[in-house]
Amino acid sequence: MTPLLPLDDCLKRVLPHAAPVAPREVPVAQALGGVLAAALALDRDMPARAQALRAGLAVSAFDTVGASPQLPQPLPGALRVQPGDALPEAADAVLPEESLAWTGNLPQALRAIGPGEGIRRAGHDGRAGQTLAPAGARLGPWTALLAAEAGIDTAMVRQPRVQVMLDSPAHGAFAARWAAGFGAILSDTAPQLRLRSCRGHAPRLALTGAETAWLDWQEDVLVVELPPRFDAMITGLLALALPVLLSLTGAAAAPAATRPLLRKLASAPGMSDLVLLSVRPEGWLPSAPGLVTLAALAQARAFAILPPGSEGLPAGSALAGHALAPEPCEVP
Template sequence: MTALVPLEDCLAQALSGQGPVLSEVVPVTAARGGILAEPLVFPLDTPAQPEALRVGVAVAALDLAGASASLPIPLAHPIRVLSGDQLPPGADAVLPAVGLETLAGGLVAIQTVAPGEGVRRAGHDGRAGAPIAAAGAVMTNHVCHVATMAGLEVCHLRRPRVRVDLPDPRHQAFIEGFLTALGGKFVAEAPDLLLRPSDDAEPRLALAPGDTAWLEREGAMLVLSVPRRFDAVFAACVALAMPAMAALTGAKALTETRPLTRKIASGLGLSHLVLLTRQDDAWVPGPAGSVTLAALAAADACAILPPHSEGLPAGAMLAGIPLNFPLG
């Protein structure tokens, strides 16, 4: 039997010299799930002009100094505003209805107001040049929303071209969803990453589960051979496809470090995939090297124990990769 290749060695030979793919300009409305190639920043002060935070009359606060019920101050040209309206030039506050009275057919102020009161100042939500998201971050729903509200129309993404050719439609659909969350763009020709079924029945990779998975380079293309069992399919996605997509996008795996509620046992010589479930501020680990559909449905994160490990004791700190947002 041929000795199994450590996971780190497989990744090193496949990803050596691999740089991120070229960036492309994508409308913000179509960028959800993509990996940013350049930082996203506020193009202008947002809001660009002061806005009313409440209903009332736009005023210059210093003009109302000393105003009271016994000393009302007439408002020569009162401009009523609603919440969200831009303030007219010269106004720096919004006087609410309780501070107004009608006297001799005109509005008067019967209370003072401080400069900036009832107002969202220019740049309150974000100053021009302030960061929205860093390069390598995922364009999540809320980042897309912030970018749109800030007035951005396009962004620069790295979207590796991916092709998945698997005989099992369930595995095909699962992996396509997995790669979509990593910023992949599916193509029929010239992919950066091709996933195809593994034809090698002999174990090759020191990974549990997933010992018949393999990642290698064929010319300019990365090729991931995917096992036929679902648990090994998932292991191949986490251990091989995720690092490949990180290299192609320039992103990094996100981690959450928490203590273990119980020990994990694993054998020497193999990298073991472990599913993790959040419990308060800790991880509840599943069995090392085991993935079931029920366990995956309940899991929040996963980790790969290195081959030199013999497991971890209860209370040990473990960095888990979140399943919902693994890169960013």
Template sequence: MMRMQPSLGALTGLEAALAALLDGVVPVAPTLLPLYQTLGKIGAAMPPLVHAQPTRDTAKTDGWACRALDLAGASAYSPLPLMAIPVWVEAGVAMPEGCDCVLDADLIDCSGPMPQALGEAAPGQGVRRAGEDMEAGRPLIIAGHRLSAADLLALRSVGIGEIAVRAPQLRLIDLAAPASDTLTGHFIADLARASGATVFDIETVTRDARSVAQALASAAGDLIILIGGTGAGRADATADVLAARGALIAHNIALQPGRTAAIGRLDAVPIIALPGAPDQAFAAFLALVQPTIDRLSGRSARRQTVLALERKISSTVGLAEIVLLKQEQDRWAPLAIGDFSLDAIRMADAWLAIPGGSEGCAAGTAVGAFVFDDPR
């Protein structure tokens, strides 16, 4: 594991901190879960589809199952007598043998002594052909992708009731202090769940070193998140406790917002200590926690959406600064950089990190940003 010697007042570069945090971290083992628990989780590899779907021709709509050839020439002006009443089918049921189309309900007249067709149809009309939905050999899910409602629909359609996912178990320790810290704890828990982690109940402890140490000693999981107590206040003991346990990798990251974040490791379990303020914790979550959850869940690399900047972004050299963006037509409009209001957090569509060695980006520059509502 990569170790860094913490020094008071020094800032650790974001790239170096993230590399140290992720050093040796591997995806967790897959777990089988029922489908209703897997929405938003990251799928693991599964055997491909054995049989094409549907296995037989099925009706797309309710109506009369017919043979198109038997309807040739039928119209409302020239009804065509039929030898027998066609079979009525409901949407989704297998088509009767010899039938290749579905005729609307009002196009068969059964009021007289002999049924009559009042319209014709082409072969395949109203029918979903065998194998039309999914070919044999297709992956049921794409390993490393976030499971969507459409994925679960496809799985249910072939009778699968559970699926393999990688869902890292996250322990969240919230250091009780100002009311904002409690709000931050729930905010971070929601963000982690949306990233595919399984979050246990938030454990709330007082800020003193003994309470924090006891909480760490009993914490178990794939990732431990502490919230609060990372600053320079007299009651801020988080980094000191991690250092005393020999678990501290770095404290004070060259990141804005989120400078006072700390990272560490207890045995093989990564630890990330976030500042208590919501905007500071949010930025550190994006820069440090989200990549760690992605690594633990085996998630594929997140896609970036590239658009031109609507206006210039100025950044402080030496600090990696998180920028919140809103899409305005075909451009990224910066909402906030380095300091976030709750409204900016709420309204943002995407984010990007300006590297510490950059002074920013000129208006019109094409930049890649990570969208918050990433379907993959």
């Protein structure tokens, strides 16, 4: 009987072929989920000029010194502004309507105002060159909003082409959505990663529950073979396809969340074991190692893979859990 290949050896044998793909410049709206190949940075101060925060007259605070209801100060040439309007160069404050009196068309200040009152100064939101998101970060909705506000229309992202060829339509639809969440483009043309159903049933991989899964480099394409069973397909995606996708996209390693285990884990000797992790206030509530059920997956928010040399972990041990999917709303 041919010995099963350890998971780490399988990854080390193939991952050198999973170099980050060439970046593409695409509209920000089309880059959502993609991994930034270059930092997204402000190309100018934001705002470029001081802006009004309220309606009123844009004034120089110096011109209102000594103003009072008994001694109004005339404000010739003062410009009326609305919230968001850029201020004239000489203005450094906005005097609200309730602090004004009018003599014909001539406004008068009824009180003194300090510099900066009622305005957002130039550069308040960010300075030229300031990074909104670093290279290796995933471009999500928060970063896309910042880019829109800063007038940034495009981003350089790495979006590997992934072909999904799973026999089960339901599994294929899920795998396609899952890969797209990591920034992949679904394509049958010149794919860089192919997800397909296993061609045989012989155990090959020392991965509990997914022994027939496989990762290979075939004709310049990275190929992940996934078993037809639901549980084994999920295990293969997380153990084999996820490391490949992260490598192809050049994604910065997401920080693992470390929490104590709420019950002990017993691991199979010589096998890597996937453990699903659901969150409780006190720590991780793990599933049985190597066992993926619908109920466990419905509750899970993270996973861990126990190495083949592990004999398990006692309750209370700290375990690093990795997210099952990218967060839907990242904060830059």
